[in-house]
Amino acid sequence: MPQPVVSIIIPAYNVGSFLQQTLLSVQNQTWKDFEVICINDGSSDDSLEIIKKFTKSDKRFKIINKKNEGVSSARNDGMKMAQGKYIMFLDGDDYLHPYAIATALAAIARSGADVCRFGYKKVAIDEKIECKPIAKGEYFKVINQPELEYIRERPSADVYIWDKIYKSDVAKKFSFFAIQPGEDDIYSLQVLLNIKRYVVIESCLIYNVQHEQSIMHNTQSEQWIKNRFTQEKIFTNILTEYLKEYPQSYLKKTVDKYRLESERRMIKNFLITPIRKGADDVTILQNYNLYKQRIEEGNCYLPAIKLKYKIVLKLLEKQHFKLVRILLWF
Numbered sequence: 001m002p003q004p005v006v007s008i009i010i011p012a013y014n015v016g017s018f019l020q021q022t023l024l025s026v027q028n029q030t031w032k033d034f035e036v037i038c039i040n041d042g043s044s045d046d047s048l049e050i051i052k053k054f055t056k057s058d059k060r061f062k063i064i065n066k067k068n069e070g071v072s073s074a075r076n077d078g079m080k081m082a083q084g085k086y087i088m089f090l091d092g093d094d095y096l097h098p099y100a101i102a103t104a105l106a107a108i109a110r111s112g113a114d115v116c117r118f119g120y121k122k123v124a125i126d127e128k129i130e131c132k133p134i135a136k137g138e139y140f141k142v143i144n145q146p147e148l149e150y151i152r153e154r155p156s157a158d159v160y161i162w163d164k165i166y167k168s169d170v171a172k173k174f175s176f177f178a179i180q181p182g183e184d185d186i187y188s189l190q191v192l193l194n195i196k197r198y199v200v201i202e203s204c205l206i207y208n209v210q211h212e213q214s215i216m217h218n219t220q221s222e223q224w225i226k227n228r229f230t231q232e233k234i235f236t237n238i239l240t241e242y243l244k245e246y247p248q249s250y251l252k253k254t255v256d257k258y259r260l261e262s263e264r265r266m267i268k269n270f271l272i273t274p275i276r277k278g279a280d281d282v283t284i285l286q287n288y289n290l291y292k293q294r295i296e297e298g299n300c301y302l303p304a305i306k307l308k309y310k311i312v313l314k315l316l317e318k319q320h321f322k323l324v325r326i327l328l329w330f
Contacts, residue, residue, distance in 0.1 A: 006034040007084030011074035016045040018093035025095035031102040036061045037078045042068025072176035072183045087171040089161045100205035104165040107140045114195035118205040120163045141200045146192040151258045159185045182231025233299045263304030288316040
């Protein structure tokens with residue numbers, strides 16, 4: 001069988017309510033030369049049966065059926081099987097614009113980029129979308145220092161992998177860490193540090209469906225915070241090793257600024273904001289102990305800790321919760 005141009009990797013875990021729409025959006029692409037690798041990640045609903053229907057009627061659809069090991073493992077398995085010159089990642093509850101693949105490939109061909117990022121729209125489950133044709137020669141922006149752009153944007157921007165198409169030889173150099181949140185973030189950094197250029201299309205080519213499973217996360221749970229700190233540690237270690245090999249001054253300044261902004265954001269999100277929102281003493285102490293561990297392990301960017309934050313940390317160490325609340329009131 002000839003090598004497909006694009007491999008689309010779709011992990012599926014209990015997304016039976018959305019999967020039919022997702023797979024149809026791929027099947028109905030104007031660009032027809034692709035393969036679809038669906039990974040049923042131990043679903044207990046009808047996801048597997050839906051995938052099997054497509055594999056029986058369309059030879060471009062393939063299946064990996066495995067026990068539940070998480071989205072990172074599923075994507076890694078999909079990449080091992082992928083044969084395409086390009087790779088896309090699509091979640092099992094999202095769907096593509098009919099011109100998505102054709103538009104992204106055209107931008108890559110015209111720009112010589114290794115990666116194309118395109119626009120997306122977050123939509124409700126029952127929201128009706130009119131997918132209008134994309135203009136031929138769609139405007140795009142070429143980024144010649146992708147790692148710089150990414151590090152500048154990251155502290156305040158959401159990072160996804162499903163809004164991109166990658167050259168396969170680039171995508172397959174790296175695998176996904178088994179950590180949530182953060183697997184998309186770390187993978188994106190590794191890719192962007194190893195390419196020369198990427199291209200950005202503003203047009204919306206993918207629709208990200210919002211529902212309880214996709215948008216509800218307990219961002220103050222102990223495990224979630226631990227994972228977030230681990231993600232930041234891995235992210236920083238990758239940047240540190242990269243700077244040893246490529247010690248450009250412009251990049252170092254950007255990394256230092258990023259670490260400052262990112263550390264302050266973590267202090268605010270996990271210590272300051274919960275207190276201001278009325279978190280109880282148990283939650284405050286849990287978050288403080290996790291952040292204290294981060295400092296003791298040498299993972300904290302100390303210049304980011306302003307005097308006011310230092311006072312808060314000292315008061316929390318002594319469990320003076322009322323004084324902290326008073327301090328943060330002003």
